[in-house]
Amino acid sequence: MTSVELDNLTVAQPQPKDAPPYLGLVCITFSKQVRFRTITRTRYLQLTEEQRANALKELYQDNLQRLDGALTFCQQHDFRLYRMPSGLFPMSDWEDEVGASVLEEMSAELGKIGQRANQLGIRMVLHPDQYVVLSSDSPQVVAASIKILERHALTLDLLGLPRSCWSLMNIHGGKSQRLEQLVEVISQLPENVKSRLTLENDEYAYSASEILEVCQRAGVPMVFDAHHHICHENLDSYDHPSVAEMFYAAQQTWTNPEWQLVHISNGEEAFNDRKHSDLITAMPSVYRQAPWIEVEAKHKEEAVTHLRSCWLLKNNF
Secondary structure, rough: OOEEEOOOOOOOOOOOOOOOOEEEEOOOOOOOOOOOOOOOOHHHOOOHHHHHHHHHHHHHHHHHHHHHHHHHHHHHHHHEEEEOOOOOOOOOOOOOOOHHHHHHHOOHHHHHHHHHHHHHHHHEOOOOOOOOOOOOOHHHHHHHHHHHHHHHHHHHHOOOOOOOOHHHHHEEEOOOOHHHHHHHHHOOOOOOOOOOOEEEOOOOOOOOOHHHHHHHHHHOOEEEEEEHHHHHHOOOOOOOOHHHHHHHHHOOOOHHHHHEEEEEEEOOOOOOOOOOOOOOOOOOOHHHHEEEEOOOOHHEEEEEEEEHHHHOOOOOO
């Protein structure tokens, strides 16, 4: 496997075009091998500032060790993409700045984790939570959303991950029919946020074609989700012509097409059920052209392994 120098970080290049896609693990495992700790808002507010600092330091160090364990798990199972949990360092974006200070003090430890991911050839990405809405009617919500993105970007910086869509932060469009505002807000984001930002189509507010327009105008890559697309358009097949059309259109938004990331999930009870199934049993044919695929299924690593054996190796569906 070859590598390329990027932003002072050596990043593993993807496989040749005729090789199968890399399949990625999302956050935790179905087994108990990869899990992370958190702290509730209620509990946090009961603590003094000194107690908050001590509690977060212990929690962050523990979660950092668990993140290292997640990398080991990915290495053992040959998962080359890992989506970190958005709540990896809870309270780190709070106004009291306690969590932010604790993270800064741990910068050397975070840097070692990012370096290890690079050495293992594991691409690390993020999907900030649903509270990030850059198209909100509320200026306060937009400001809070930007702060969350800034905190995630700083975490990626501390991990030593590049300021590019290699180490992307993926969000949805948010409030519908606010395309102009979405483009405007993105244009004003700090460089360490915008350089990593990607947008994903969803089932409700922004169709694939709408989010594609935002990405084209804002100059950020589009993460195409085939299941969101078929749900939004009420389609009955992943091989509907529009699926391939949107896949290739999204690919054009990536400065480095070999870094294109897509998502896949299946409906739990019906083809276009929005709830995720345990495993993936249906795939768009065009996804064989995808360099990187995040597998969004309830059974996590079991779904990735099943997809690899049944789709990539045996072509059973």
